Amino acid sequence: MIQCKRVYESAEEGDGYRVLVDRLWPRGCRKEVLQHDEWLRDVAPSDELRRRFGHQAGEYAAFRDGYRRELAAHPEYWQGLLARAAAGHLTLLYAARDTEHNNARVLQDFLEDELERRGSSSSPVCYAGEL
Template sequence: MAGIITTRRVYDPAEAGDGLRVLVDRLWPRGLRKEDARLDHWLRVVAPSNELRKWFGHDPARWEEFKRRYAEELAGNPALADLENLVRQGHVTLLYGAHDRDHNQAVALAAYLRSRSG
């Protein structure tokens, strides 16, 4: 994959350098109107399963195990190819709704995608 992958909270203002803006949450972010999101794609099918999302609960103590389990889910997810194709085209910003900017599925997904490109 040749593209650049960044992450950003979906509630943060869009910036000109974001490239394609892709929401990777399974659920629509609370309080955000769809017309205000400035999305190019919503790929909820690459988000963690409901079971994994609930188990993780954004607990930093579970972060390493969450990343491992999420990688297992991603390895068997045929929709991942759609996201990889977008990344090959250029800059993609993975959007998420979580408050924690360091421990969320977009950060884990970006790391997973980067690991597959090398």
């Protein structure tokens, strides 16, 4: 299971492995206070893409598509997250105020799509003996 949480929300027992997925450290949040297991700067959107988005809801579709392209081009950045999600609970931490239009949500959807794609084989060869 993959969930997203703002870094300013309290950690809970069910969060599982907690990963900060922002390129920049969150404002007003001391490193020794944030309960997290890992900070993956590289999995975050590029600075250029992040600046173009500017957290404007009207730019979200273009941001989402661009970020998904960046993720697809660099599986080495998110492969470990995929393994964590498959093994148990994974919480993606982010600092954005908008809880629906942010990089963690895009990453969550991307990882869930990857898990689904890898989990079920729909190749016709797999069904050869079943017809």
